[in-house]
Each structure stands twice: as structure tokens, then as C-alpha cells.
Amino acid sequence: MDNQATNISFIICPPNFRISYLKSHSIDLGEPVRFYSKEDLIQGLYFSTKESAIVYLMEKYGFSYALAKERLNDLFFLPQVPIGNVRIDQLISIKADLENQQLLAKSPYFSQGFEGKFAKVIGYHHHDKELHKLAKILGLQLVFETPSQFKKQEVFAFSSIQSEVDYFFNAASELIDNGVNINDIYVVYNDTNYHLPLLLGSHYFQMPINLPSIASWGATPLGQMAQKLFNDGQDIGLITAQLKQDFAIEDTHTVLLMIQKASQIKGSPATMRRYLKALLDQTNVPAKVMNPAIRILPSPYPIKGAYVFVLGANQGVIPSIHRDISFLNDEERQQLGRLTSTEQNDEEEGVWEYFLKTQTHLYISYHLIDERGQAFASPLINRLNFDKLTPRPRRIEFGRQSADIKLANMLDLKRVFHIDNELIAPYQKALNVAYRQYDYRFKPFDMNLLEAKLRMSYSRIDTFYQCRYRYYLDYVLDLEPFEGNFYTTFGSFAHAMLELSNDPDFDFDTSFNLLKNRYFFSIRDKAILDHLKPDLIEVISFNDEHKSHMHLVAQMNEVNLKFALDENTTFIGKIDKILLTQLEDKRFAAFVDYKTGDESFRPDKLQYGLSLQLPSYGLLFKRDPRFCDVDIIGYYIQNITPPPINLKPKEDYAKIYHNKVRLNGLSINNVPVLMTLDDTLRNSQYLVGIKISKEDKFSYPQRVFSQDDNERFLETTLSHINNAVKSIRACDFTINPRRIGKDYSCSYCPFRDMCFRPNHAVAKIYIESEDVDDGAELE
Ligand code: SF4
Incomplete structure (x- = not known):
């Protein structure tokens, strides 16, 4: 190869090999080397696909972004005409379709200039038949690199990823101690489980390392806001202006360029939303680059003078394994x-x-145990007959913090499993670790919240009263990014359906299908959605029927309200439905909150800062100048997905279902006034627990309230909101979860693994009225 090297005109290698190659070879700047990847040659010789081809496939064939890209990669080397194979013929037809749409770009002059030239190949196997085929068409001579001398390497086996990473940092520290430039040290790993230990190790050893970013733009507040504005169908100019203002970014910012790109491609709004989401999700936020620092090896290609650590040389990881699971099988x-x-x-x-x-x-190193269980060395290491060694325990620790953790870990093993370690004594002599001295209490510190602008809502206040520490983790540290699931999307979908149902021209199926395509439902989700369709039909028909039994003057849906608590604090809320009724010239209001879970309004919990949702709506309502003279006559929850009904013989399904979707909550104790909301009060068909006795009294007093009670609800609620804001501004985020009856603050808390709250931190509150008969069953 060496005597041909001077005649080399091209380097053919995968894109990520270019940097490694340039670092290892001195290039004559007078005659720049031209790099091509195999994909460059394929696209040059055949065609390249325009970005709009991806959108076209997503739209026409319903593919996801990833699937559309996979299909495009499969369109090369196809025969001209169908051959009777379903998958190959489908690709032929997709290709023809794209050609008709002029979505395939051809470069007629690409093949010129290759004939008779030599190309050095790195990063591809000398048996790569695709490459040989391309070279043959171009008349190109391929020269594969072969090593002039082999080196037998040593390989270390570690019990875990953590100990392997620990070894890496200590060994790298030792190299630097011996005069090696940190910029000449590289690390390579194919297993994402190494990312976090490396990140932490970099901190504990105070050793900069340029790790790749793993966060995508789609997961950032900027990416999420961009998607929201785009999904709302806002004008691109306005979206750009708002994002620039809110996030202080330039026109050239990646996210703005992605939005521009999406706006220039033709596609239905639903497809373009999917497309932009995929773009944002698949583009990583660039990582901060430090210099000097340890770097990630760009590709498995030797770099002259470099010190390279190969971590996780395990079976199935290095080299990674391709399986016969792609669209075209191996035979095809x-x-x-x-x-x-x-x-x-x-x-x-x-x-x-x-x-x-x-x-x-x-x-080179590998680990023996990971979260999947036993792990093995890469078969390649066995085949190359490298020496497998067990590392000796280290006597010198370069990472002070890491040594502290190691000592605490050894002490933990001793305390819990009685595993003694000979290193405990020397470590304890050298270090002073505060082992098991933490009291697991939150110590307030200044977080600059005293005059910060706060937008409080019912859910924030509820979180605060469930557990102050959870509020801190969720809303101050913002540790729990919102991750939608089927029920959150279904909630928005159902709200939109219920709002549309008030339109005089409402047609259930048309609206259902329209919204089904507007929201992001997977195929599985769509099946569940279809299953819930009868529930929605019943709720809408119940609401229609109820309307004919009230003196309704107006119905308002999805009402956004707010008021200022003080100059820096706003309280906001959105009420699902407000029913405005009238008796003579007096107006009344009842609130309805749609729920997909089993919840109810419990005034007896108000004193603990819980069940504040509906009274907080009352507060928002009464603070609005439009409604201050309107009296509140009802607070209700309507369960729009009731649990499955177990029907007994002779029971009427429709009647029972009707019972389940009734408005559940509290009503005003004034019969004529309440009649404006429901004229079936004697034995109400629409309000749970409302029944009038022969003496004209409410049979279940716990289901009604007086105007005085209501004043108290609102006062208590306001006082709780103010107290919460005061404590938040004082940074008092004590760990104080509660258990009230079946409600337990920690039950669904996403921070359970990290708060380490002791059992005695849980306040147990007993409420007597948990199981009283409240007339919930309709007679
Ligand atoms: S798990 Fe419990 S104690 Fe810990 S943050 Fe969550 S609610 Fe609070």
C-alpha cells in the first residue's frame, strides 16, 4: 500500500473517521485530500433525497420520521421493475412515486473524475460488496489499509461499570501526573450506561472531559415552547419573534432554523407537527466544549500519539451487533x-x-456485572487472544471526592451485608467522611425568591400542601419535566370534545375523528381512545339532558381567570365549565371540573390546604369584575371516564351509567335557587347526594352549603394560598408529606427515590367523615 500512497486521490471513509484520519496523517495542503463516504458515492451515483421527501412519506404513507428515513435509505440498488417480492416491490413503487413528485435529486456529472484514480479506504471492510460495486461503476481503484505490525494488548476486567470508570479516571490522572498532555487522552464507549458515571467522575476527579450531549432540543423549554407555538398554528414570523424575545436567541439558533425549515416544506398541519417534533427530538443540544480536556474518540481509528481508553469492551457492545430485523431481511x-x-x-x-x-x-477494559446481570468480554478480545487481567487494588486515589464516596460505600457494605474490606482502615485514616450523620431535613437557604415573580395555580398550591419539599423539587428546581401520557392527552382531547359539543351543529363522529388526528395518539392509544368513545357519548348526552332541566342563561367553557395576590404574585386558573343560571334578576354560578380519575371535593380537607381546587375557582370567579355580583351555587366534579360497571341481573346499564357521570360535589342549600340548576331536586337525577325530604329539607346535609359556608371556603382558600406564597418566598421547603385516609402524598411522587424522607416525617391526619352515607347512589 505504501508505494501506492502517493497516488491516492481520495479517502473513502465514514464521516466520523475524517477527524481521526487527519489527526494521524500529515496532509499536503497544496493538494487537498477529498473525502467521500460510501453514502456520498451512492447518492452521487444514484440520487439524493430532498428533505421534503421525508415529509411526503410521512404524509402519504403515515410513516414516522424514523421510518420514512429508513425507507429512503432502502431505495438504492433496486431493480427497475417489480419482481414479485412484497417489500422490494413496495420500495420500487415508493421510489417511482418520489420520482414523479420530483423529490429525488440527481447529479449528472458526479461520476466524472474518478476513472483510474486510487482511493484509500478506511472504516469499511475490504469485503464491502456495496463499496466494490460503486468503485467498479466509477472506475476507481480501492486501496484498503492493512496494519504493518500488530500489537498484543492487555484487557482489564472490572466487577462493575462504576469500578471501571473509577479505574479510568485514576489511570488518566496518573498519565497526566507523568507528563502526558490531557488533550492527548481519549476515551471511547458504546454503552450509554457509561455516560452518567463519566459525568460524575469528571466532577469528583476535577478532570474535564468533553462528553457528548444526550439532551435533545425537544426536551428543552425552548424546544417545547417552539412546538407549542408551531402546533397552535401561529405565523412563523411571530413564533420567531416570541422565541427570540423569551429565550434571548439569535436568528441563527438551531431551533429557529428548524422551524424555518419546517415552514418551507409542504405538508398538512398534523404531519408538519410530527415532523418538527421529530427534528427537535433527534437534534441534540451541543455540549459545552472544554479545552484542555479529555476527549471522546471520534471513531475507532488509531490516532498517532494518543492515549486511548476503551471502556465497556463487552459482548454485543464493542463491536456493536447488527441483527436481521430491518425492513428488508438478509435474503432480500x-x-x-x-x-x-x-x-x-x-x-x-x-x-x-x-x-x-x-x-x-x-x-481496554470491560465489566462483569451490570443492571442486566452477568456481562462478558467481547468475543473479539477472545479471538485476538489479548491477555485478560484482573486489576490490582489501587493504593493511590487521585479523586478526593470519589475516595470519600468509595469509603462510604465500603462502610455501607460492612453495615448492611457485613462485608469487610481491608481498605477501610487506611481510607479512614486518610479521610474524614461524615458517614450517616445527615439528618435528612431540609435546611432553608436564600434562593432569591423574596421578590421573584410567581404565578401560582391550584396545582402548585396543592403540591405545596402535599409536601413542601416536593414543591421545591418540582417547581423551584424544575426537576420533573412534563412528560405527557395517554391520559394527559386524552384529558385535553375530552375537554375539546366537550367544548365542541356545545356547538349547535355538533356531530359526534365528525368532531371525534377530527380531534383524533389533531392530537398525538399512537396506534395503540387510538385503540384505547376508541374504547373510551362510548363514555364520551354518554357524558355529552347526559350534559345535554341536564341542560334541559336548568334555567341556563349562559355556559362558559375553558374559562381562564386570574387575579393579583400582591404586586409580584398572580393566581391563575382555568375552569372547565361555568354554568350561569338565573332566578328573577339574580344570576348564579356553578363550576364543573372534568376528571378522568376518581376525585371529589372534600371541604373537610380544606383546613389542611387540600381539596382547594374548586374553592380556588370560586375565588378566581368572585375576584373577576364581571362576576363579583354572581352567587356561587355549586362546586362539582364530573368523572368523564367512570370505572367499569359490574352489571347485576335485571339492572339497567344506561341508568347506572347515568348515575356515574352525575355532578359530584356540593350544592347551595337553597331549594328555589338550586332548582335553577336542576329541576329534578326531589330526587336529583343530575347532582350526586341531592334529595329533598317531605319536610322540604335536604336529606344529606353534608352535600350542601350555605352562603356563609361559602364565604368560609373562600377565606380559608385565600389564607392557604397566601400562607403558601409566604413560605415559598421564605424558602421553607420542609419535607412534610401527609397521609389522609387513602390519600398519601408520596404515593405517586416522582421524587421518592431521591428525597430519603424518614418515616417520622409523614404526618398522619384522620378525618372522621371518610365513609358516611352521602346519598351517592341514585334511588
Ligand atoms: S416522596 Fe414524599 S416526602 Fe419525598 S418529596 Fe415526594 S412527597 Fe415529599
């Missing part, structure tokens, strides 16, 4: 002259073999 790929999964594995192994044999300063 063979038929088309494409690489089969076995050939891809050979290629991958060949590349790693070359690297492991030729990199001079190499430190």
Missing part, C-alpha cells in the same frame, strides 16, 4: 447486492480489529 438484501446483517457485523468487527491492533497507547 443479498438479492439486491446490499450488505446483510452478517456482513455488516464483519465490517464492524474488522474496523475494531484494525484499531485495537494498531493504536499504540491503548487501555
Whole structure:
């Protein structure tokens, strides 16, 4: 190869090999080397696909973004006409379709200038038949790199990823101590489980390391806001202006460029929403680059003078494994002259073999146990007959904080499992670790919240009273990014359906199908949604029927209200439904909150700062100048997905269902006034627990309230909101979860694993009225 090297005109390598190659070879700047990847050659010789082709496939064939890209990659080396194979013929037809739509771009002059030239190949196997085919068409001579001398390496086995990473930082520290430049140290790992230990190790050893970013733009507040504005169908200019203002970003910011890109492609709003989401989710936020620092090896290609640590040289990881699970199976790929999964594995192994044999300063290691159980060394290490060694325990620790943790870990093992370690004594002599001295209490410190602008809502106040520490983790540290699930999306969907149902021209199926495509439901979710369709039909028909039994003057849906608590604090809320009724010239209001879970309004919990949702709506309502003279006559929850009904013989399903979706809550204790909301009061068909006795009294007093009671609800609620704001501003986030009857603050708390609250921190509150008969069953 060496005597041909001077004639080399091109380097053919995967894109990530270019940097490694340039670092290892001196390039004559007078004659720049031209790099091509195999994909460059394929696209140059055949066609490249426009970005709009992805959107076209997403729209026409319902593909996800990833699937559309996969199909586009499969469109090469296809025969001209169908061959009777379903998948290959489908690809032929997709290709023809894209050609008709002019979504395939061809470069007619690409093949010129290759004939008779030499190209050095790195990063591809010398048996790569796709590459050989391309070279043949271009008349190009391929020269594969082969190592001039092999080096037998040593490989270390570690019990866990953590101990392996620990070894890496200590060994790297030792190299630096011996005069090696930190910029010449590289690390390579194929297993994402190494990312966090490396990140922590970098901190504990005070050693900068340029790790890749793992956060996508889609998960950032900027990306989420961009999606929201885009989904709302706002004008691109306005979206850009708002994002620039809110996030102080330039026109050239990646997210703005992605929005521009999405706005220039033709597609239905639903497809473009999916497309933008995929773009944001698949583009990582660039990582901060430090210099000097340890770097990630760009590719398994030897770098002259570099010290490279290969971590996680485990079976199935290095080299990674390709399986026969893609759209075209191995037999079909063979038929088309494409690489089969076995050939891809050979290629991958060949590349790693070359690297492991030729990199001079190499430190290879693997782990024996991980979260999946027992782990094994890469078969490649066995095949290359490298020496497998067990590392000796270290006597010098370069990471002070890491040594503290190691000592605490050894002490934990001794305390819990009685495993003694000979290193405990020398470590204890050298270190002073405050082992098991933490009292698991929150100590307030200044977080600059005293004059911060706060937007409080019922859910924030509820979280605060469930547990102040949870509020701190959730809203101050913002540790729990909102992750939607089927029920959160269904909640928005159902709200929208119920709002649309008030339209005089409402048609259930038309609206259902329209919204079904507007919200992000997977195929599985759509099946569950169809299952819940009868529930929605029943709720809408119940609400229609109820309307005919009230003196309704207006119905308002999704009403946003707010008022200022003080100059820096706003209280906000959105009421699902307000029913405005009238008796003579006096107006009345009842609130309805739709729920997909089993919840109810419990005034007896108000004193503990809980069950504040409906009275907080009352507060918002009464503070609004439009409604201050309107009296509140009802606070209700309507369960729009009642639990399955177990029907007994002779029971009427419709009647029982009707019973389940009645408005559940508290009503005013004034019969004529309440009649404006329900004229069936004698034995109410629409309000749970409302029944009038022969003496004209409410049979279940716990289901009604007086105007004085209401004043008290609102006062208590306001006082709780003010107290919460005061404590938040004082940064008092004590760990104080509660257990009230069946409600337990920690039950669904996402921070259970990190708060370490002691059992005695849980306040147990007993409420007598948990199981009283409140007339919930309709007679
Ligand atoms: S798990 Fe319990 S104590 Fe810990 S933050 Fe959550 S609610 Fe509070």
C-alpha cells in the first residue's frame, strides 16, 4: 500500500473517521485530500433525497420520521421493475412515486473524475460488496489499509461499570501526573450506561472531559415552547419573534432554523407537527466544549500519539451487533447486492480489529456485572487472544471526592451485608467522611425568591400542601419535566370534545375523528381512545339532558381567570365549565371540573390546604369584575371516564351509567335557587347526594352549603394560598408529606427515590367523615 500512497486521490471513509484520519496523517495542503463516504458515492451515483421527501412519506404513507428515513435509505440498488417480492416491490413503487413528485435529486456529472484514480479506504471492510460495486461503476481503484505490525494488548476486567470508570479516571490522572498532555487522552464507549458515571467522575476527579450531549432540543423549554407555538398554528414570523424575545436567541439558533425549515416544506398541519417534533427530538443540544480536556474518540481509528481508553469492551457492545430485523431481511438484501446483517457485523468487527491492533497507547477494559446481570468480554478480545487481567487494588486515589464516596460505600457494605474490606482502615485514616450523620431535613437557604415573580395555580398550591419539599423539587428546581401520557392527552382531547359539543351543529363522529388526528395518539392509544368513545357519548348526552332541566342563561367553557395576590404574585386558573343560571334578576354560578380519575371535593380537607381546587375557582370567579355580583351555587366534579360497571341481573346499564357521570360535589342549600340548576331536586337525577325530604329539607346535609359556608371556603382558600406564597418566598421547603385516609402524598411522587424522607416525617391526619352515607347512589 505504501508505494501506492502517493497516488491516492481520495479517502473513502465514514464521516466520523475524517477527524481521526487527519489527526494521524500529515496532509499536503497544496493538494487537498477529498473525502467521500460510501453514502456520498451512492447518492452521487444514484440520487439524493430532498428533505421534503421525508415529509411526503410521512404524509402519504403515515410513516414516522424514523421510518420514512429508513425507507429512503432502502431505495438504492433496486431493480427497475417489480419482481414479485412484497417489500422490494413496495420500495420500487415508493421510489417511482418520489420520482414523479420530483423529490429525488440527481447529479449528472458526479461520476466524472474518478476513472483510474486510487482511493484509500478506511472504516469499511475490504469485503464491502456495496463499496466494490460503486468503485467498479466509477472506475476507481480501492486501496484498503492493512496494519504493518500488530500489537498484543492487555484487557482489564472490572466487577462493575462504576469500578471501571473509577479505574479510568485514576489511570488518566496518573498519565497526566507523568507528563502526558490531557488533550492527548481519549476515551471511547458504546454503552450509554457509561455516560452518567463519566459525568460524575469528571466532577469528583476535577478532570474535564468533553462528553457528548444526550439532551435533545425537544426536551428543552425552548424546544417545547417552539412546538407549542408551531402546533397552535401561529405565523412563523411571530413564533420567531416570541422565541427570540423569551429565550434571548439569535436568528441563527438551531431551533429557529428548524422551524424555518419546517415552514418551507409542504405538508398538512398534523404531519408538519410530527415532523418538527421529530427534528427537535433527534437534534441534540451541543455540549459545552472544554479545552484542555479529555476527549471522546471520534471513531475507532488509531490516532498517532494518543492515549486511548476503551471502556465497556463487552459482548454485543464493542463491536456493536447488527441483527436481521430491518425492513428488508438478509435474503432480500443479498438479492439486491446490499450488505446483510452478517456482513455488516464483519465490517464492524474488522474496523475494531484494525484499531485495537494498531493504536499504540491503548487501555481496554470491560465489566462483569451490570443492571442486566452477568456481562462478558467481547468475543473479539477472545479471538485476538489479548491477555485478560484482573486489576490490582489501587493504593493511590487521585479523586478526593470519589475516595470519600468509595469509603462510604465500603462502610455501607460492612453495615448492611457485613462485608469487610481491608481498605477501610487506611481510607479512614486518610479521610474524614461524615458517614450517616445527615439528618435528612431540609435546611432553608436564600434562593432569591423574596421578590421573584410567581404565578401560582391550584396545582402548585396543592403540591405545596402535599409536601413542601416536593414543591421545591418540582417547581423551584424544575426537576420533573412534563412528560405527557395517554391520559394527559386524552384529558385535553375530552375537554375539546366537550367544548365542541356545545356547538349547535355538533356531530359526534365528525368532531371525534377530527380531534383524533389533531392530537398525538399512537396506534395503540387510538385503540384505547376508541374504547373510551362510548363514555364520551354518554357524558355529552347526559350534559345535554341536564341542560334541559336548568334555567341556563349562559355556559362558559375553558374559562381562564386570574387575579393579583400582591404586586409580584398572580393566581391563575382555568375552569372547565361555568354554568350561569338565573332566578328573577339574580344570576348564579356553578363550576364543573372534568376528571378522568376518581376525585371529589372534600371541604373537610380544606383546613389542611387540600381539596382547594374548586374553592380556588370560586375565588378566581368572585375576584373577576364581571362576576363579583354572581352567587356561587355549586362546586362539582364530573368523572368523564367512570370505572367499569359490574352489571347485576335485571339492572339497567344506561341508568347506572347515568348515575356515574352525575355532578359530584356540593350544592347551595337553597331549594328555589338550586332548582335553577336542576329541576329534578326531589330526587336529583343530575347532582350526586341531592334529595329533598317531605319536610322540604335536604336529606344529606353534608352535600350542601350555605352562603356563609361559602364565604368560609373562600377565606380559608385565600389564607392557604397566601400562607403558601409566604413560605415559598421564605424558602421553607420542609419535607412534610401527609397521609389522609387513602390519600398519601408520596404515593405517586416522582421524587421518592431521591428525597430519603424518614418515616417520622409523614404526618398522619384522620378525618372522621371518610365513609358516611352521602346519598351517592341514585334511588
Ligand atoms: S416522596 Fe414524599 S416526602 Fe419525598 S418529596 Fe415526594 S412527597 Fe415529599
